[in-house]
Amino acid sequence: MLSQTHAAALAQTEQYDLGMDLLSRLQRVTSYSERLDILEQAEEQFGQLEVRAHALRVADAARALSLHCGFDETYANRLYNATRLHDIGKLFMPTQILEKDGRPTDDEYALIREHARHGGDLLGPSAPEFVRNVARFHHERYDGKGYNNLVGENIPIEARLVQVADVYDALRSKRSYKPGLSEEGTLESMIRMQGYGVMFDPYLLRRFVEMRLAADHDRQISPEKAEEFAAFAKSRPMDDLAKAADPAVFQGWQISADGQRRRKVFDETIKYDVLVEKRDALGEVKFRLEDRKPSSDMAREADNSNIPAPRGPRF
Numbered sequence: 001m002l003s004q005t006h007a008a009a010l011a012q013t014e015q016y017d018l019g020m021d022l023l024s025r026l027q028r029v030t031s032y033s034e035r036l037d038i039l040e041q042a043e044e045q046f047g048q049l050e051v052r053a054h055a056l057r058v059a060d061a062a063r064a065l066s067l068h069c070g071f072d073e074t075y076a077n078r079l080y081n082a083t084r085l086h087d088i089g090k091l092f093m094p095t096q097i098l099e100k101d102g103r104p105t106d107d108e109y110a111l112i113r114e115h116a117r118h119g120g121d122l123l124g125p126s127a128p129e130f131v132r133n134v135a136r137f138h139h140e141r142y143d144g145k146g147y148n149n150l151v152g153e154n155i156p157i158e159a160r161l162v163q164v165a166d167v168y169d170a171l172r173s174k175r176s177y178k179p180g181l182s183e184e185g186t187l188e189s190m191i192r193m194q195g196y197g198v199m200f201d202p203y204l205l206r207r208f209v210e211m212r213l214a215a216d217h218d219r220q221i222s223p224e225k226a227e228e229f230a231a232f233a234k235s236r237p238m239d240d241l242a243k244a245a246d247p248a249v250f251q252g253w254q255i256s257a258d259g260q261r262r263r264k265v266f267d268e269t270i271k272y273d274v275l276v277e278k279r280d281a282l283g284e285v286k287f288r289l290e291d292r293k294p295s296s297d298m299a300r301e302a303d304n305s306n307i308p309a310p311r312g313p314r315f
């Protein structure tokens with residue numbers, strides 16, 4: 001499970017024995033609930049209190065975002081419980097790297113990246129896929145430049161929700177190598193990050209910004225910035241995709257019977273985002289983007305078409 005370099009880094013720490021003990025205890029149980037008990041105890045033993053506090057804050061934010069997007073309570077609670085464990089793979093990360101004063105080196109960063117895979121492994125095959133998806137894929141980026149290079153709609157929706165909440169909390173939090181950003185600075189950074197490729201699910205990022213603006217009762221965001229963020233929240237998700245350098249960001253979209261490539265990406269009651277694929281004389285794909293409100297025709301067509309239901313509940 002651990003790479004050689006990782007095992008070597010861990011061997012020099014007192015976490016090594018705890019880690020080996022954890023693995024052998026996990027090997028003796030098969031049910032997911034028993035594994036969960038062991039993992040929760042391990043978190044205490046490993047003393048990763050900040051990792052746990054972060055996981056709880058992210059779980060709260062992911063839950064709130066899912067409700068804001070129209071998911072129901074049952075879904076939101078499932079997401080909370082899964083998100084609570086999203087960084088469980090950090091149990092195997094040497095504490096001196098986690099708590100390092102300063103930026104991690106390239107080697108250390110390579111170890112840090114392992115936590116997503118370890119999380120999936122620790123939860124084990126008996127864990128619900130939903131829970132494992134959150135652990136394994138919460139560092140994907142919509143443009144495919146994340147840990148596992150999943151792209152766009154191929155990233156499970158549960159992981160896309162958690163990614164937004166996770167980055168928000170990471171930016172807000174003070175770390176040994178950086179101060180925590182203000183609410184305003186955090187939202188501004190997230191919108192700026194979206195401009196370099198497409199980091200987040202464009203729809204979810206807009207709903208998240210909208211949700212944080214609505215929650216800003218004590219005016220931590222200046223009126224000018226609030227206006228700018230509100231304009232972003234109202235802008236078209238498809239505008240982000242149009243800026244993506246790699247057309248693979250459209251992977252997972254379906255080609256409908258009339259040859260158009262389209263996907264019901266977002267809430268059918270809000271809008272359809274439609275992508276029309278055009279080819280030039282040499283057969284090279286050129287894209288033209290359209291953004292239409294659903295007409296009753298389109299709604300009917302969408303019901304009958306072979307467009308698969310979106311992953312997870314509709315929202």
Ligand SMILES: [Fe+2]
Pocket residue numbers: 086087115138139
């Ligand atoms: Fe993580």
Ligand SMILES: [Fe+2]
Pocket residue numbers: 054058086087166
């Ligand atoms: Fe995290």
